[in-house]
Each structure stands twice: as structure tokens, then as C-alpha cells.
Amino acid sequence: MSSLTVRRPELKRGLTPPMLDEKLHIERCLEQLHSKDKPIEKYIYLSSLKERDQSMFYKLCLAHMSEFTPIIYTPVVGDACLQFSHIYRRPEGLFVSIEDKGRIGKVLSNWPAIDNARISVVTDGSRILGLGDLGVNGMPIAVGKLSLYVAGAGIDPASTLPICLDLGTNTQKFLDDPLYLGARRKRPATAEMDEFMDEFMHEMATRFPKLVVQFEDFSTDNAFRYLARYRNKYATFNDDIQGTGAVVLSGFLNAAKLSAAASGRALGDQRILFFGAGSAGVGVAMQLMSFFRLQGMSEEEARNRVWLVDSQGLVYDARGRLPEHKKYFSRRDYTGPPMKNLLEIVEYVKPTALLGLSTIANAFTPAVLAKLAEINPRPIVFPLSNPVRLSECSFEDAVANTNGSVLFASGSPFDEIKRNGKTLYPGQGNNMYIFPGLGLGSILSEASAITDAMVEAASYGLAESLTKEERAQDLLYPRIERIREISAFIAAQVIATAQKAGVAHNEKLRGKPLSELVDYAKGKMWYP
Numbered sequence: 323m324s325s326l327t328v329r330r331p332e333l334k335r336g337l338t339p340p341m342l343d344e345k346l347h348i349e350r351c352l353e354q355l356h357s358k359d360k361p362i363e364k365y366i367y368l369s370s371l372k373e374r375d376q377s378m379f380y381k382l383c384l385a386h387m388s389e390f391t392p393i394i395y396t397p398v399v400g401d402a403c404l405q406f407s408h409i410y411r412r413p414e415g416l417f418v419s420i421e422d423k424g425r426i427g428k429v430l431s432n433w434p435a436i437d438n439a440r441i442s443v444v445t446d447g448s449r450i451l452g453l454g455d456l457g458v459n460g461m462p463i464a465v466g467k468l469s470l471y472v473a474g475a476g477i478d479p480a481s482t483l484p485i486c487l488d489l490g491t492n493t494q495k496f497l498d499d500p501l502y503l504g505a506r507r508k509r510p511a512t513a514e515m516d517e518f519m520d521e522f523m524h525e526m527a528t529r530f531p532k533l534v535v536q537f538e539d540f541s542t543d544n545a546f547r548y549l550a551r552y553r554n555k556y557a558t559f560n561d562d563i564q565g566t567g568a569v570v571l572s573g574f575l576n577a578a579k580l581s582a583a584a585s586g587r588a589l590g591d592q593r594i595l596f597f598g599a600g601s602a603g604v605g606v607a608m609q610l611m612s613f614f615r616l617q618g619m620s621e622e623e624a625r626n627r628v629w630l631v632d633s634q635g636l637v638y639d640a641r642g643r644l645p646e647h648k649k650y651f652s653r654r655d656y657t658g659p660p661m662k663n664l665l666e667i668v669e670y671v672k673p674t675a676l677l678g679l680s681t682i683a684n685a686f687t688p689a690v691l692a693k694l695a696e697i698n699p700r701p702i703v704f705p706l707s708n709p710v711r712l713s714e715c716s717f718e719d720a721v722a723n724t725n726g727s728v729l730f731a732s733g734s735p736f737d738e739i740k741r742n743g744k745t746l747y748p749g750q751g752n753n754m755y756i757f758p759g760l761g762l763g764s765i766l767s768e769a770s771a772i773t774d775a776m777v778e779a780a781s782y783g784l785a786e787s788l789t790k791e792e793r794a795q796d797l798l799y800p801r802i803e804r805i806r807e808i809s810a811f812i813a814a815q816v817i818a819t820a821q822k823a824g825v826a827h828n829e830k831l832r833g834k835p836l837s838e839l840v841d842y843a844k845g846k847m848w849y850p
């Protein structure tokens with residue numbers, strides 16, 4: 323030991339309280355957190371803690387995953403977005419404005435950790451969770467997702483880059499708010515936005531050549547359009563379409579096994595009703611096609627197992643003009659009058675599974691839930707809308723109205739329920755199980771693109787990652803406390819698949835067996 327290390331504490335003497343002990347300081351921080359009674363105050367406290375003492379923030383986060391995720395992420399991050407312009411303390415992340423068009427590269431170069439950046443979450447704030455167009459108030463969603471990259475996949479915080487594109491907002495309330503922090507203008511027309519996005523993506527790839535870009539909470543049309551536009555050109559994925567799709571496929575696979583065991587029907591004998599046909603709804607439906615294909619069905623047979631419901635009711639060809647993204651699943655076999663009532667639609671479709679991506683709170687009424695339980699010994703009910711107050715039903719309602727038979731996963735967290743001496747656990751079908759591992763695998767493999775097969779590998783990796791104990795409790799997802807282990811496993815699957823697809827450029831990893839890839843991913847993780 324050098325004399326300097328011995329003397330250092332002496333040099334600092336007097337600059338901290340005499341009895342400041344690290345272990346006890348953890349307790350102190352937790353006590354401070356627990357002393358806040360409003361969720362938004364807890365969010366503000368943790369956000370400041372992260373700035374003051376990043377290491378302590380992530381230590382606490384890792385040790386208290388199920389307590390922390392609902393605060394730094396869904397649902398409380400939703401409140402943080404709604405109130406962003408009012409609770410704002412200090413800048414975090416990078417803001418790129420429509421006014422920067424023509425010099426976006428210069429703005430990106432202002433990011434201090436330019437050589438470290440490996441993963442960026444980019445939102446334009448136009449559809450934050452189920453809360454609508456929040457404009458520049460969307461920044462906390464990018465920050466929150468990246469905190470989970472650090473906690474959940476061990477990405478070095480210094481390599482994360484949260485970005486909020488400020489393209490204005492069409493929400494008048496914000497335009498009228500004197501404290502609103504974004505450009506006071508309506509959103510640009512498509513052509514102008516496309517020009518902006520092309521320049522942005524080009525400059526991102528130029529300034530940050532090793533960067534993986536996650537698109538987050540863009541409005542539905544743009545989410546699909548930009549995914550198609552950039553997915554073969556850059557290492558990018560859309561979390562709401564692909565991440566949500568993958569996480570739901572994974573939980574659905576586990577739920578279908580339990581449902582088939584209870585009904586005695588074949589695993590593939592599922593009829594899935596989607597309530598909500600936006601980017602998440604159609605993204606999930608697309609992803610679930612691979613569940614049916616895995617059972618040996620043709621594309622046509624698989625598509626026939628899916629029904630969509632939007633704000634106009636059942637989606638079917640004879641209804642008339644449909645937006646592009648709804649056409650694929652539009653029913654050809656129904657020609658009657660518009661069918662709007664969900665209970666009526668359930669009676670007509672007789673689904674084994676009802677998935678909600680509508681952001682319509684309590685749309686799964688007691689009558690709908692009871693009907694599902696009447697036609698299925700173990701109905702699959704996934705109210706996936708976020709945040710929690712927009713959920714299509716609560717876990718409590720789902721359990722109560724199905725006599726406890728429900729196989730349940732929601733987008734936002736619910737508490738477990740004790741019933742007849744048994745504990746029932748709600749699944750959380752949130753993309754937080756997928757994106758950290760998918761991103762980590764893409765970074766480590768140095769992927770030049772993120773293919774469907776890579777997303778699917780992440781999904782099957784997650785489905786496989788349940789322990790015996792977790793399966794014995796009918797869990798559909800593993801416990802969130804194991805997120806790092808799960809992310810390493812998912813990352814390994816993603817790397818192997820990227821190699822097969824020919825998009826992996828990390829030659830060091832070529833041909834390594836899965837177990838070595840898992841160890842490699844674990845070895846690369848950052849710890850506070």
C-alpha cells in the first residue's frame with residue numbers, strides 16, 4: 323500500500339461527519355425515501371440521490387428491485403413526465419430541438435461522454451405510456467428506461483444517453499403552461515419530421531458509431547414508420563412494438579402451457595382477442611404469430627387465431643377504410659354490422675386469451691371477466707396498458723371475477739393476493755424484462771442491425787429463464803430480483819442469434835458456446 327492511500331483518510335478528516343459509516347448510510351437513505359409519502363416525492367428524492375451519489379442509488383436499486391422499479395419507472399415515471407416542467411431541478415439527458423435541424427451533429431457533439439455512449443433511448447414525447455402527447459415532458463421516460471439498463475443489465479451509467487426530441491406538442495395544456503420547458507409550437511408535418519429524423523439518425527451514427535438506439539413512445543404511425551425506415555440501416559429497435567411484443571410472447575408462452583394443461587386442449591389451440599390496435603397492440607399480435615408458427619401452423623392459420631378491437635369495435639374488412647397497420651389482422655370472415663360491445667365480441671369470438679393495449683381503464687368489466695372464466699378453465703387475461711390507473715382491469719378484479727382461475731399479466735405492477743390460503747402472483751408483462759438484455763446482447767455482439775430473430779431469441783430466452791420454484795407458483799415471468807441473471811441469459815441468446823444472422827461484428831465472440839456467452843455478458847456488467 324502506498325503511503326498516500328494510508329494518509330488519504332487523514333487528509334479528508336473533518337470533511338464528513340465523524341461516524342459516517344457506509345452500511346448505515348444505506349439505511350439512512352432508505353429511511354429518507356420511506357419518509358416521503360407521495361410517490362412523486364419518492365421519485366424526486368431518488369432522482370436527486372442518483373445525481374448526488376450514483377453508486378448509492380444503484381446499490382439501493384439492485385438490493386430493492388421490486389420496491390424501486392415502480393418509482394423510477396412505470397407507473398410513477400408517468401407522473402414525473404406529466405409534471406416534468408414543474409418538478410424540473412437540473413438538466414439530465416440531451417435535448418434535440420426541431421430548431422436544431424441542419425446542425426444536429428453539433429448538438430450531439432455537446433454530449434460530454436461522447437466516446438463512451440453505447441445505448442440511447444430516444445423519445446419524441448408524442449405518446450408517453452398511455453398518457454398521450456407530452457412533448458418535451460417525455461424526457462423522464464428515456465432517463466427511467468436507461469436507469470433500468472444500468473440496474474437490470476449492468477450497463478455502465480457513463481455509456482447511457484437519454485434523448486428527448488423536442489418537436490413541439492399538440493397538447494394545448496402544455497403550450498399554455500408558462501412553465502412548459504419545450505418549444506411552444508405544434509408538431510411539424512410528416513415531411514419536415516422525416517427530414518429531421520433522417521438527419522438525426524445519420525448524425526447519431528456518425529458521432530456515436532457504437533451506439534444502439536432504442537425508440538420509445540413515438541406515436542403509433544411514426545413508431546412503425548421509423549422502425550421500418552431505420553431498422554436495416556442502424557442498430558435500432560422500437561421498444562413499444564418489439565420489446566412489448568417480445569415480453570408478451572414470453573409470458574403468453576408460459577400462460578398457454580398452464581391453460582392447455584387445465585383445458586386438455588393442444589398448446590396451439592388459442593384464440594386471442596386484442597383490445598387496442600395501436601403500435602403496442604399490433605406489435606404484440608405480430609410477435610404472437612411466432613407462437614402459432616412454433617406449433618406448426620401456417621401463416622394463414624396463425625393469423626386466423628387473432629382478432630383486433632379498436633375504438634370502433636371489431637376490426638374487419640367489410641367495415642371500410644382501415645389504417646395500414648390494422649389491415650393484416652382485419653377479419654375477412656365477419657361481414658355483419660359493426661360490433662362494438664366488448665362482452666358481445668367476447669361471446670362471438672370465444673377467446674382463450676384477452677389482451678388489453680387500449681389505455682382504457684376498467685374496460686375488462688366483471689361481466690367480461692366472468693364470461694371468459696365461463697368458457698375457459700384458466701382464462702388468459704393480460705391488461706397491458708400503462709400506467710397502472712389505465713390498466714384494463716386490476717389483478718384483484720381479475721381474480722375475483724374468475725374465481726381465482728385467471729392467468730394474469732399486466733403492464734404495470736400489482737400486489738399479490740392471498741386467497742383461500744394460497745398466494746396468487748400477478749405477472750408483470752412489462753418490456754423491462756426484455757430491453758436490458760436485448761440491448762446488452764446487441765452492444766456486446768457489436769450488432770449492425772437488430773433482426774426479428776434477435777428479438778424473438780430474447781423472448782424465448784425470457785420464457786425459458788424461470789426456475790422450478792417460479793414455475794411451481796404458476797409464475798409467468800421470473801422474479802424481477804433476478805433481472806441481472808436473466809439479462810445475461812437473454813443477452814447470450816441475442817449474441818448467438820446475431821451471429822447466425824450475420825449482423826454481429828465482435829469477432830472475439832464468434833462460435834462461443836452459450837454458457838461462455840452468458841459468462842461473458844456477466845463479466846461485462848458494471849457494479850456500483
Ligand SMILES: O=C([O-])CC(=O)C(=O)O
Nearest residue numbers: 396451539562708752753
Ligand atoms: O414504459 C413502460 O412501462 C412500458 C412501455 O414502454 C409503455 O407503456 O410505453
Ligand SMILES: [Mg+2]
Nearest residue numbers: 451538539562
Ligand atoms: Mg414505451
